[in-house]
Amino acid sequence: MIVLFGGQKGGSGKSTLAMNVGALLASQGKDVLMIDGNSTQGTLSNWAARRESTELPQLTYVEKSGNLYKTLDSLRSKYDHVIVDTGGQDSKEFRTAMLAADVMISPIKPTQADTETLVYVSSLIEQALEMNAELKCYIVVSQARPNPRIKAVEETRTLVSSLEFFSLLDSVIYTRKSYEDAVAAGASAAEMGDKKAAIEIENLVNEVFS
């Protein structure tokens, strides 16, 4: 399956989720390719490079800019899963990856400003669906704060309910230091020993991959 992390909001958690989902799939014995479609920033590929010098389950990674469609389409059958990370703005990488992806996940912080960026993403999805009618698009609330969590998540649910082409995942990703610490270690938050993070990433994967 080709899973794209994309959106129109910087810092929402796309690269973080790509790493954690990729690491979980690798730990399940899957053959995983990670594509860093935001190579000027290089968050995903730098993480994957650090992972190579660990004993953790390995994955393959590549940086790719420009049109990702052909690359993704040709690699689809060579891996169990291809995880693509793109930058926090409209880009050629984001638009062309949407044409090949099975699933697109847009993480958003549970705020009005972040949610509003999805209106634009929704218009990009509408165009992509003309070429890739099978594309499924999900929103996941990311970097939720534990205390007012129910309210923020419920408010987000209301805000996104009017958006076409998207469904909101039940899974919620909370703000956890382990997600930050894991980046420098080439690991996932779960591999850093955070059991709560492990469960929320498992829930996300189960929801999207089932």
Ligand SMILES: Nc1ncnc2c1ncn2[C@@H]1O[C@H](COP(=O)(O)OP(=O)(O)OP(=O)(O)O)[C@@H](O)[C@H]1O
């Ligand atoms: N659930 C989380 N808990 C704690 N910190 C997080 C979480 N998700 C992301 N972060 C932190 O927030 C920052 C931005 O996250 P990340 O790089 O994943 O966002 P992004 O959407 O890929 O950003 P960009 O659009 O710039 O590519 C990073 O410092 C990351 O460690």
Ligand SMILES: [Mg+2]
């Ligand atoms: Mg990123």
